[in-house]
Amino acid sequence: MIILIGLPGSGKSTVGRLLARRLQLPFVDSDLAIEQRLGCSIREFFEREGEARFRDVEQAVLDELTQGPACVLSTGGGAVLRPANRQCLRERGQVFYLRSAPEEVFRRVQHDRSRPLLQVADPLQKLRELHAQRDPLYRETAHCVVETGRPSVASLVNWIAAKLELQPAPLNPAHASDASH
Numbered sequence: 001m002i003i004l005i006g007l008p009g010s011g012k013s014t015v016g017r018l019l020a021r022r023l024q025l026p027f028v029d030s031d032l033a034i035e036q037r038l039g040c041s042i043r044e045f046f047e048r049e050g051e052a053r054f055r056d057v058e059q060a061v062l063d064e065l066t067q068g069p070a071c072v073l074s075t076g077g078g079a080v081l082r083p084a085n086r087q088c089l090r091e092r093g094q095v096f097y098l099r100s101a102p103e104e105v106f107r108r109v110q111h112d113r114s115r116p117l118l119q120v121a122d123p124l125q126k127l128r129e130l131h132a133q134r135d136p137l138y139r140e141t142a143h144c145v146v147e148t149g150r151p152s153v154a155s156l157v158n159w160i161a162a163k164l165e166l167q168p169a170p171l172n173p174a175h176a177s178d179a180s181h
């Protein structure tokens with residue numbers, strides 16, 4: 001199981017879809033699986049039921065998906081918030097953290113209205129806060145940190161595929177290694 005984590009807009013679904021095609025594995029987007037379970041959009045559910053209820057559903061879905069058939073799994077940006085999720089992702093998959101500066105992510109998602117946490121007066125400030133809070137959690141969960149600043153999506157896919165070819169077994173479980181391009 002290949003698992004991608006990172007801030008909203010870090011490229012988890014875009015890179016994940018192409019990586020899955022390259023590796024001839026199914027692609028699974030946990031946000032879509034959650035929406036299927038909810039029967040409505042994540043944004044609607046957030047507004048109606050609040051974040052804590054969303055996190056309960058997210059935890060249950062991640063627990064199931066990570067025990068399912070091998071795939072490339074793209075997670076939601078907040079998947080690392082709960083310790084139980086961090087443990088389950090790290091133990092059950094090879095986890096890549098797509099690291100992006102908040103400013104880059106902001107450029108990519110500023111017109112996207114589907115991300116509930118970013119529908120605030122100052123989304124860039126919100127992304128900076130999310131990055132400060134979550135970067136240590138992403139690093140703790142990941143086996144490998146991938147810098148996504150300059151490279152194209154295609155070169156990120158090539159790079160991850162090459163890394164997996166070199167280390168097909170679980171990547172060094174003790175320490176996340178940094179990769180810079």
Ligand SMILES: Nc1ncnc2c1ncn2[C@@H]1O[C@H](COP(=O)(O)OP(=O)(O)O)[C@@H](O)[C@H]1O
Nearest residue numbers: 007008009010011012013014108148151152153
């Ligand atoms: N490395 C990259 N370079 C440039 N644009 C990117 C890159 N990765 C993702 N994008 C763009 O950023 C936007 C958000 O990517 P997405 O895959 O939806 O992120 P996530 O799944 O992590 O929320 C998309 O429009 C995507 O095409």
Ligand SMILES: O=C(O)C1=C[C@@H](OP(=O)(O)O)[C@@H](O)[C@H](O)C1
Nearest residue numbers: 007008009042076077078115116
């Ligand atoms: O960062 C977050 O807490 C969230 C990110 C979203 O996923 P993306 O990272 O795919 O936007 C989605 O799971 C939900 O809106 C919460």
